[in-house]
Amino acid sequence: MEIASKYSPEQIEKKWYDYWMRHNFFRSTPDEREPYTIVIPPPNVTGVLHMGHMLNNTLQDVFIRRARMTGKNACWVPGTDHASIATEAKVVAKLAEDGIKKSDLTREQFLKHAWDWTYKHGGIILEQLKKLGASCDWERTCFTMDEKRSQSVLKVFVDLYNKGLIYRGVRMVNWDPGAQTAISDEEVNYKEQQGKLYYLRYQLADDPKRYAVVATTRPETILGDTAVCINPNDPKNAYLKGKKVIVPIANKEIPVIEDEYVDIEFGTGVLKVTPAHDVNDYMLGEKYHLESIDIFNDDGTLNEHGLQYAEMDRFEVRKKIEKDLEEAGLMEKVEPYTNSVGFSERTDVPIEPKLSMQWFLKMGKISEPAFMSVMDDVVKLHPAKFKNTYRHWMESIKDWCISRQLWWGHRIPAYYLPEGGYVVAETDEKALELARQKTENNNLSMADLRQDEDCLDTWFSSWLWPISVFDGINEPCNKDIAYYYPTNDLVTAPEILFFWVARMIIAGYEYRDDKPFKNVYLTGIVRDKQGRKMSKSLGNSPDPIELMDQYSADGVRMGMLLCSSAGNDILFDLSQVELGRNFCNKIWNAFRLVKGWQVDETIEQPDSSATAITWFSNKLQSALAEIEDHFEKYRISDAMMSSYKLMWDDFCSWYLEMIKPGYQQPIDQKTLQTTIDFFDRLTRILHPFMPFLTEEIWQLLQPRNVGESIMISEMPEKNSFDEKILKAFDFASEVIIAIRAQRAKRNILNKEQIELFIKKNEETPQTLFDGIVAKLCNIGNIAYIDEKPENCASFIVRSTEFFIPMEENVNKEEERAKLQKELDYTRGFLDGVLKKLNNERFVGNAPEKVLEGERKKKADAEARITVIEEQLKSL
RNA sequence: GGGAGCAUAGCUCAGUUGGUUCAGAGCACCUGCCUUACAAGCAGGGGGUCACAGGUUCGACUCCUGUUGCUCCCACCA
Numbered sequence: 001m002e003i004a005s006k007y008s009p010e011q012i013e014k015k016w017y018d019y020w021m022r023h024n025f026f027r028s029t030p031d032e033r034e035p036y037t038i039v040i041p042p043p044n045v046t047g048v049l050h051m052g053h054m055l056n057n058t059l060q061d062v063f064i065r066r067a068r069m070t071g072k073n074a075c076w077v078p079g080t081d082h083a084s085i086a087t088e089a090k091v092v093a094k095l096a097e098d099g100i101k102k103s104d105l106t107r108e109q110f111l112k113h114a115w116d117w118t119y120k121h122g123g124i125i126l127e128q129l130k131k132l133g134a135s136c137d138w139e140r141t142c143f144t145m146d147e148k149r150s151q152s153v154l155k156v157f158v159d160l161y162n163k164g165l166i167y168r169g170v171r172m173v174n175w176d177p178g179a180q181t182a183i184s185d186e187e188v189n190y191k192e193q194q195g196k197l198y199y200l201r202y203q204l205a206d207d208p209k210r211y212a213v214v215a216t217t218r219p220e221t222i223l224g225d226t227a228v229c230i231n232p233n234d235p236k237n238a239y240l241k242g243k244k245v246i247v248p249i250a251n252k253e254i255p256v257i258e259d260e261y262v263d264i265e266f267g268t269g270v271l272k273v274t275p276a277h278d279v280n281d282y283m284l285g286e287k288y289h290l291e292s293i294d295i296f297n298d299d300g301t302l303n304e305h306g307l308q309y310a311e312m313d314r315f316e317v318r319k320k321i322e323k324d325l326e327e328a329g330l331m332e333k334v335e336p337y338t339n340s341v342g343f344s345e346r347t348d349v350p351i352e353p354k355l356s357m358q359w360f361l362k363m364g365k366i367s368e369p370a371f372m373s374v375m376d377d378v379v380k381l382h383p384a385k386f387k388n389t390y391r392h393w394m395e396s397i398k399d400w401c402i403s404r405q406l407w408w409g410h411r412i413p414a415y416y417l418p419e420g421g422y423v424v425a426e427t428d429e430k431a432l433e434l435a436r437q438k439t440e441n442n443n444l445s446m447a448d449l450r451q452d453e454d455c456l457d458t459w460f461s462s463w464l465w466p467i468s469v470f471d472g473i474n475e476p477c478n479k480d481i482a483y484y485y486p487t488n489d490l491v492t493a494p495e496i497l498f499f500w501v502a503r504m505i506i507a508g509y510e511y512r513d514d515k516p517f518k519n520v521y522l523t524g525i526v527r528d529k530q531g532r533k534m535s536k537s538l539g540n541s542p543d544p545i546e547l548m549d550q551y552s553a554d555g556v557r558m559g560m561l562l563c564s565s566a567g568n569d570i571l572f573d574l575s576q577v578e579l580g581r582n583f584c585n586k587i588w589n590a591f592r593l594v595k596g597w598q599v600d601e602t603i604e605q606p607d608s609s610a611t612a613i614t615w616f617s618n619k620l621q622s623a624l625a626e627i628e629d630h631f632e633k634y635r636i637s638d639a640m641m642s643s644y645k646l647m648w649d650d651f652c653s654w655y656l657e658m659i660k661p662g663y664q665q666p667i668d669q670k671t672l673q674t675t676i677d678f679f680d681r682l683t684r685i686l687h688p689f690m691p692f693l694t695e696e697i698w699q700l701l702q703p704r705n706v707g708e709s710i711m712i713s714e715m716p717e718k719n720s721f722d723e724k725i726l727k728a729f730d731f732a733s734e735v736i737i738a739i740r741a742q743r744a745k746r747n748i749l750n751k752e753q754i755e756l757f758i759k760k761n762e763e764t765p766q767t768l769f770d771g772i773v774a775k776l777c778n779i780g781n782i783a784y785i786d787e788k789p790e791n792c793a794s795f796i797v798r799s800t801e802f803f804i805p806m807e808e809n810v811n812k813e814e815e816r817a818k819l820q821k822e823l824d825y826t827r828g829f830l831d832g833v834l835k836k837l838n839n840e841r842f843v844g845n846a847p848e849k850v851l852e853g854e855r856k857k858k859a860d861a862e863a864r865i866t867v868i869e870e871q872l873k874s875l
Numbered sequence: 876g877g878g879a880g881c882a883u884a885g886c887u888c889a890g891u892u893g894g895u896u897c898a899g900a901g902c903a904c905c906u907g908c909c910u911u912a913c914a915a916g917c918a919g920g921g922g923g924u925c926a927c928a929g930g931u932u933c934g935a936c937u938c939c940u941g942u943u944g945c946u947c948c949c950a951c952c953a
Contacts, residue, residue, distance in 0.1 A: 003912090005912075005913065006913085006915075007915090190951085197953085214953080215953060216953055217952095217953065218953085229953095262953085263952090263953085266952085266953065267953065270953090271953050272953070273953095274953095278953080279951090280951085280952095280953080281953085339952060339953090340951080340952070385879075385880070386879095388878080388879060388880095389878085389879065389880095389947095389948065389949090392877095392878060392879080392948080392949070393948085393949075396949080396950095494947090494948090495947095495948090497948095498948095525947095562887095562888090562900095562901075570887090570888090571886095571887060571888085572887095573886080573887055573902080575886090575887080575901080575902045575903085576887080576901080576902080578902085578915075579901060579902075579915095581915065582913095582915040582916090583915090584915090585913065585915050585916090586912095586913065586915080586916080588912090588913080589912040589913035589915095589916085590912065590913080591912085592912050592913075593912035593913080594912085595912095596911095596912070629891095633891080635889095635891090637888090637889080638889075641889080641900070641901090644901095645900090652912090652913090653917090656912085660912090663910095663911060664911085737918095737919090740918060740919070741918090741919060741920095743918085743919095744906085744907065744908095744918065744919050744920090745919085747907090749908090749910080750908090750910060750918085751910065836933075836934080839933055839934090840933085841932095841933040841934095842933040842934070843933080844933075845932085845933050845934085846894070846933065846934075847894080849894085850894045850934090853894075853895065854894090854895095856895090857895075
């Protein structure tokens, strides 16, 4: 069989993914096995794959594939999120390109466009996940706005409303004038802005010659002022106490109030109070029963309270009003000023604090079990440091504003009655029924009811995700939810710990009386080399699809995993992905080597091969134990690294070299079969990390039946191993490395055969792996001697002397200098050890194990010194 | 302003209960090899006062305190 020397993934990846799909290997249905469940953090339905998804989904696939290979019934549920704000923003932008304004469309027309968009772009991201190798049960794909999920959302809303947990209220919300919706605090990004601080004169009502000077960054809001406020302890403004002042331009009298909230040192110590447009002012307004005057339209232009500025944009007004105030002599001064301004995460438009009627969910009581379960490790966070963050948030949890002024989403199932009041119901019919009861008017028809225009926050559907994907809200007793819930691991980014993870836990306890998952693995944020978050807008993110085309899906998976310790941000570096690709190629070539060997059934197994097999099978077991330990502790990159070293260093660099027959020589049957068996196990160990390459090799390694696959094979089981053999080999490997170094130093080519003399002493290990040393170093004869031979290159491993006879004379001066240096170092080392051992407090306090170690160090060093001294003497 | 975290080789990062599995990996670098599986490779090598200053301890990369620098979260800046 001719096998290419470079691994080419293109066809191979596609071939095996199709094969897995065709044989339904990803499918999971309840059975008698233990379930292992992951629900995908649903990506935005119209989104495209970015590096964060790559990391996240690689990890999930590693977990799910490993679970599948360890006898669990593994179920990974995929799906997408309707992402109301993000998607609506995209649709609006697309319509704008076509010259259509959202405001010219009816709700129905707009939704038609939104659905068209969703059908067209929706699910692209899921197709991209397939390229990565994601082994999701695609038959279970859900969408947060599909029928069952929508029903679940409405059902939960009605239920919470009936429990008295949902209420309507006027609140100061973050208004996004771009998207014309309220957004949550979490969706506001504060940015430093170079602005101005304006000092305005508010004349006293009873004495126009005197005035209060107010410092503000937002002069356009003066038209909404309903008071100015001073600190009662501020002597310099005491003259304002009990006075009334006149708002410039508006020419309106407002009172001077006093509150300690005002910082005496800031500006002039006089604060203008605009309850409708500032959170703190709103609180002052509540406290002193001030009127709220909202001067803005929803799009950020001024309304009729804006007087002559009505219909102008807020920022235009700021400029204009600055000029007008100056002309009127009411501007004291203007200073440059840096302050932080909130921007909408979605539209990047400065947000406007605005009073508006919103729906809220009371979070206090409902969140208690979720709080406790994380504190008590019923739900474990990995890494655990996020427990603190979680506690901090849960302790100060605020009511959740769940309404959004959008059309794309689940419409709030509240219906307003003609003569005031409203009813809440899952369907129009039920609403009408309730409305008739409430109004005692049986003639009421649907046309008389007006459904709330708002949509629910996206997270109000995704917080039900681990339940709703198994339809556990609509059918709380169905087989799937009973079997798969609670799920096992959730893999997500720490930035949505509160938006999503905390709320899922809350919903889990409220609707299943149980946690939604046992472990939460929080990945880092993928950043570029400058430490910036990778994002489309910055254009600093490589295209994952291109990356996979270039480096193979397996290579990219490896690259992501190697730098992804839990919870730490990862600085993405192409060299990691290169490493992944190189590793694929390494395995591929190891496979080529093994596959290329001819068997001769008549030859006996060489002793060196038998020894190599004994060593490697022990090494394999110790690595398996290590890998399993890493997995248990969610140290995935460590598990990856251990597997990588087992394959590359132990198997390829050591084992294969040990058993490799000479050029064009055949191999014995026994060794070949065992090697293939090792290789088989190695591919299985590596399969969760790099599914495609391992499947390809596994299939070619031995004859397989149709319908067999590595992904449904069993993970090699860990067994006990002999530590002594591994230790003995460590010594042998040191000897081999030392001989290679001698060859390199003395320019003895590898093909030139040499001899080796060993002067054993009581410190020399019993097993020396002579056959292997001879083979790997091309040694014709190994002999044990008592006397130092003439004209030899010599070296010392631990405290055993080795000699290689040389044809040319050895430079004695050089040898002496080298040995002297070695001697000095070892003596220094011994001094350090002796100091410790002569320290009574050390001997008295240190545990026996440590003492033993120190004594061993002492003995070793002494033996070594003796040997070096002897050598020096003989020179 | 409140909270959390980080600082280890040129770069990206591991380092689990304080003690030879402890100073490590990969990349980069240097030297020598196109040795018939692999140059996406092989062999060898250099490189770190573990941010700084104290303290606890027989012993500190590891624990404590402080300093400096950076990051994130929350609140918020008229």
